[in-house]
Amino acid sequence: MIIPVIDFSVEKLKPGSESWICASKEVVYGLEEYGCVEIMYEKFPIELHNSIFDAAKQVLNLPEKAKKQRVSDRPGPKSYIVVNNNNNVADNDDDDDEDEANKDVPPFQNIAIDNPTTLQGAQSFTNIMWPQGNHNFCESVMCFSKRLEEIYEIVMRMVFEKNGVDQGDRFESFKNSSFHLLRMVKYKVREKGDSNVALIDHRDSTILSILHQNQINGLQIKTKNGHWIPVLKPNSTSSFIVLAGEGLMAWSNDRVRGCEHRVMLDDLMEMKNKERYSVALFTFINGVVDVPKEFVDDEHPLRYKPFDHFEFNRYYHHIDSPDHPQQPNKSLNPLIRRTIKTFCGI
Numbered sequence: 001m002i003i004p005v006i007d008f009s010v011e012k013l014k015p016g017s018e019s020w021i022c023a024s025k026e027v028v029y030g031l032e033e034y035g036c037v038e039i040m041y042e043k044f045p046i047e048l049h050n051s052i053f054d055a056a057k058q059v060l061n062l063p064e065k066a067k068k069q070r071v072s073d074r075p076g077p078k079s080y081i082v083v084n085n086n087n088n089v090a091d092n093d094d095d096d097d098e099d100e101a102n103k104d105v106p107p108f109q110n111i112a113i114d115n116p117t118t119l120q121g122a123q124s125f126t127n128i129m130w131p132q133g134n135h136n137f138c139e140s141v142m143c144f145s146k147r148l149e150e151i152y153e154i155v156m157r158m159v160f161e162k163n164g165v166d167q168g169d170r171f172e173s174f175k176n177s178s179f180h181l182l183r184m185v186k187y188k189v190r191e192k193g194d195s196n197v198a199l200i201d202h203r204d205s206t207i208l209s210i211l212h213q214n215q216i217n218g219l220q221i222k223t224k225n226g227h228w229i230p231v232l233k234p235n236s237t238s239s240f241i242v243l244a245g246e247g248l249m250a251w252s253n254d255r256v257r258g259c260e261h262r263v264m265l266d267d268l269m270e271m272k273n274k275e276r277y278s279v280a281l282f283t284f285i286n287g288v289v290d291v292p293k294e295f296v297d298d299e300h301p302l303r304y305k306p307f308d309h310f311e312f313n314r315y316y317h318h319i320d321s322p323d324h325p326q327q328p329n330k331s332l333n334p335l336i337r338r339t340i341k342t343f344c345g346i
């Protein structure tokens with residue numbers, strides 16, 4: 001069983017053309033059946049693949065103190081998250097044990113860049129990390145994110161069209177209220193005795209998450225009948241995985257499947273310099289998400305109240321909750337997320 005792989009070569013994809021209609025059928029089928037499709041972006045240059053992973057390595061290998069700086073005013077989780085060996089979020093505010101943290105490479109760390117498709121967003125993050133400037137980093141982040149934004153807009157346009165939600169400027173206003181962040185993730189090389197589960201199963205809180213990896217596979221998705229299947233082929237430098245998040249699932253009144261996924265890493269990682277890096281564009285709606293009437297009928301009664309997407313993201317991460325990992329009672333595994341159903345399900 002494999003998820004649909006769809007060719008997004010630019011000449012082929014003229015809205016309304018036969019190949020557009022064909023691709024859009026596959027995209028919508030994949031999102032409804034698996035919550036996931038693979039996009040082959042043939043025109044994606046290998047140089048950009050290389051430069052975005054160079055950028056990810058540069059930033060994720062900065063000293064802990066640099067990565068912990070405040071880079072965003074957006075309400076939500078911190079921009080830099082580390083998960084330590086006990087599967088707990090390390091206390092990001094504690095600078096005293098920085099040397100300790102550097103000795104002991106965390107199994108999973110990620111950093112988020114807000115508004116990475118804009119010069120302002122890419123530059124403001126870059127200037128905080130490198131006050132003396134880092135032109136290559138800024139360029140790579142922006143060029144890469146713009147490509148992913150193109151994929152986001154094509155996929156969402158297809159979903160709108162196929163469901164008849166595209167009248168007037170509804171797609172345009174959805175697109176214009178979309179908020180992107182670029183998430184760069186590093187997984188430590190597995191050592192003997194480490195669990196193979198590098199990231200436990202979850203759904204993202206996004207509309208879509210579009211993911212690109214270096215050549216270390218590991219992403220798996222859960223099918224409707226509960227089987228885990230690996231996605232992404234080895235050595236593909238122009239392949240992107242589009243995952244539907246809880247936001248899209250709710251917006252579509254459950255027509256689109258929110259994709260449950262995890263990362264499993266095995267012994268391959270024992271080879272030197274073979275850390276897994278992944279880079280993903282996470283997209284949210286800046287404002288209230290309301291289920292379009294086209295998704296509601298006798299067979300599909302309304303399942304979600306309107307919700308503020310950033311508010312949901314805070315709830316998803318347990319922020320302000322007494323069991324949030326940064327609260328004194330750290331009883332909860334921080335990687336266990338809360339769901340959109342419990343936030344605003346009817």
Ligand SMILES: O=C(O)CCC(=O)C(=O)O
Nearest residue numbers: 185204211219261263278
């Ligand atoms: O690294 C990956 O392939 C997946 C990362 C992921 O699922 C996440 O950051 O939410």
Ligand SMILES: [Fe+2]
Nearest residue numbers: 202203204261
């Ligand atoms: Fe995820």
